[in-house]
Amino acid sequence: MDASSIRLEIGFNPHGGALPDAEQALADARAAVRAGTDPFSGVHRAAAAFRTAGWMAAVLFTEAIDACTPIAHIQTPVYDNALYALSYAVSMRNLRALTRSPSLFECYRALRIAAEGEGVHVGYETFAMAGRIVPNATLARIPERDLGAVRERYETALLGALRGGVEPLVRESALVELEWCASALAGPEPLDMWRLAGACLRVLRERGMQLSDDRRLLAGFNMLLADQAAGATRAPRELVRSAVALLWRASSPPSGNAATRAEYDALLRDYGVCVGQPASPVDTPETLWEEAAARDEVRSRIARGLTGDALEVDRTRYIGPLVVAAGAYEDFLATADASMVSLSDAGRLSSPSSADAAHASEAAFRMAAASAALGLGQVGLLADALALVWRMRARAVAGARMSSVSGVSSRAGDAALSQGTDALRGALLRIAAGIPPLPLDQAIAKLGELID
Incomplete structure (x- = not known):
C-alpha cells in the first residue's frame, strides 16, 4: 500500500x-x-x-x-x-x-x-461496516437431495476459483459456476442470503478476485452450505456483514451497467446501507437566484470590512470539531427539514400503509446521504437504521413473507421508531444550533434489537 x-x-x-x-x-x-x-x-x-x-x-x-x-x-x-x-x-x-x-x-x-x-x-x-446495524439473512428450505447436488458442484467449482490465479479463464469459469449455485439456492425473500451471495460472486468475477477477503468469503459460503444442510435457517451474522461490506465497496466507483448498479443498490438498501448521494443542484431559476443572492451577500460582507480569514470564518459553520461551508450546511438543514416532515407524518399514523412506510424509508435514506456527505457519521448511521426499519415495515405491511420482520409492525416497533426519530430530531436541533449531537449509540442499538 x-x-x-x-x-x-x-x-x-x-x-x-x-x-x-x-x-x-x-x-x-x-x-x-x-x-x-x-x-x-x-x-x-x-x-x-x-x-x-x-x-x-x-x-x-x-x-x-x-x-x-x-x-x-x-x-x-x-x-x-x-x-x-x-x-x-x-x-x-x-x-x-x-x-x-x-x-x-x-x-x-x-x-x-x-x-x-x-x-x-x-x-x-x-472497518467498512463500523457502527452499522445489519439485519439477519435467511436461508430458503431446499430439498436435501437438491442441496446435496448443488453443494457438490459448489465445492468442485470452489477449487477452480481458488486455484485459477494463473489461469484467468479457469477462475472466471469457476466463478460463473458458483454464481449458478447461488441462484439455484436463492429463495424469494428480499433478505435471502444466497441472493446476496450471488451478487457478491458476480462482483468477484467482475473484479477478477481482487477484493479484500474474497477467498475467505468464498470459503464462508461453502461453510454456509454445510450449515444449511444441518438445518440452519439463518446465515451467520459475520458472513452477512462480510458480504454486505464487499457489495458496499463495489458500489464505488459506479461501473457501466446501470441495471447491475441498480440491483446492487437495492440489495444494499435491503441491508440498511444508503448508497445514494444528495441531489446535485441544477440550474433552475430558484438555484440561480440563490447563487446570485450568495454572491451579493459576500459583496456586502466585504463592504462591511470583512476580508481574508474573517471573511472565510463568516462563510463557515462549526459543529463541534467539524467545520463546514455555510452553503453546504444550509443545504443539509433544508434536506433535514423535508426528511423529518416525512418521517414525522408516517410516525403519527396508527397504521401506516406500505406506501407511507416506503416514503418514510426514502426520506430517511436521503437524510443518511446528506449526513454522510457533510461528515456527520453517527447521524447518518441512525438515519440508515431508521430507513431500514421503515423499509422492512413497508414489506411487512404489504404481506411479504419475511419471518425476520414480524416484530417490525408491532407496538415495540412503533416505540423503537418513535424513539429513533426523536433522537434524530434532537441531533438535528443541536446541529442547527452549532452543537455536536449527543452519542446516538443507544438509539441505534434499540433499532438493532427490533431488526433482530
Missing part, C-alpha cells in the same frame, strides 16, 4: 466538513514520532475528534495506531505511514470514501497485526 493508492480511492468532497483538530493532532503525532518522543497525546486528541464527529472507521484506525504506540519507535515506517495515510484521508473530507478505501483498510490491517501478532485476523467488514 502506498499513498498514491489512497489518493486514487479518496477524492476530495467539496461539500464535506473538515476536521482541523484531528488533522492537527495527527500532524503533532507524526512530529513526535520523528522527534523520538511519545505520540500518545496527538493520537488521543484525534480519536476524540473522530468520535465526536461519528467517523467510526477513523476511530477504529486511531485505536489501532494507539495499540501500536509501544512499538512506534521499533516500526517507525509502518507507524509514520499509517499516521500520514489517515491524515491525508481525513483532509479529503470524504467520509464515505474513507470507509470504503481498500488501501486504507490494508494499512489498518497492518497496524492491527503489528500490534497483536501474525495470528490476528482483521476482516474488511470490521
Whole structure:
C-alpha cells in the first residue's frame, strides 16, 4: 500500500466538513514520532475528534495506531505511514470514501497485526461496516437431495476459483459456476442470503478476485452450505456483514451497467446501507437566484470590512470539531427539514400503509446521504437504521413473507421508531444550533434489537 493508492480511492468532497483538530493532532503525532518522543497525546486528541464527529472507521484506525504506540519507535515506517495515510484521508473530507478505501483498510490491517501478532485476523467488514446495524439473512428450505447436488458442484467449482490465479479463464469459469449455485439456492425473500451471495460472486468475477477477503468469503459460503444442510435457517451474522461490506465497496466507483448498479443498490438498501448521494443542484431559476443572492451577500460582507480569514470564518459553520461551508450546511438543514416532515407524518399514523412506510424509508435514506456527505457519521448511521426499519415495515405491511420482520409492525416497533426519530430530531436541533449531537449509540442499538 502506498499513498498514491489512497489518493486514487479518496477524492476530495467539496461539500464535506473538515476536521482541523484531528488533522492537527495527527500532524503533532507524526512530529513526535520523528522527534523520538511519545505520540500518545496527538493520537488521543484525534480519536476524540473522530468520535465526536461519528467517523467510526477513523476511530477504529486511531485505536489501532494507539495499540501500536509501544512499538512506534521499533516500526517507525509502518507507524509514520499509517499516521500520514489517515491524515491525508481525513483532509479529503470524504467520509464515505474513507470507509470504503481498500488501501486504507490494508494499512489498518497492518497496524492491527503489528500490534497483536501474525495470528490476528482483521476482516474488511470490521472497518467498512463500523457502527452499522445489519439485519439477519435467511436461508430458503431446499430439498436435501437438491442441496446435496448443488453443494457438490459448489465445492468442485470452489477449487477452480481458488486455484485459477494463473489461469484467468479457469477462475472466471469457476466463478460463473458458483454464481449458478447461488441462484439455484436463492429463495424469494428480499433478505435471502444466497441472493446476496450471488451478487457478491458476480462482483468477484467482475473484479477478477481482487477484493479484500474474497477467498475467505468464498470459503464462508461453502461453510454456509454445510450449515444449511444441518438445518440452519439463518446465515451467520459475520458472513452477512462480510458480504454486505464487499457489495458496499463495489458500489464505488459506479461501473457501466446501470441495471447491475441498480440491483446492487437495492440489495444494499435491503441491508440498511444508503448508497445514494444528495441531489446535485441544477440550474433552475430558484438555484440561480440563490447563487446570485450568495454572491451579493459576500459583496456586502466585504463592504462591511470583512476580508481574508474573517471573511472565510463568516462563510463557515462549526459543529463541534467539524467545520463546514455555510452553503453546504444550509443545504443539509433544508434536506433535514423535508426528511423529518416525512418521517414525522408516517410516525403519527396508527397504521401506516406500505406506501407511507416506503416514503418514510426514502426520506430517511436521503437524510443518511446528506449526513454522510457533510461528515456527520453517527447521524447518518441512525438515519440508515431508521430507513431500514421503515423499509422492512413497508414489506411487512404489504404481506411479504419475511419471518425476520414480524416484530417490525408491532407496538415495540412503533416505540423503537418513535424513539429513533426523536433522537434524530434532537441531533438535528443541536446541529442547527452549532452543537455536536449527543452519542446516538443507544438509539441505534434499540433499532438493532427490533431488526433482530
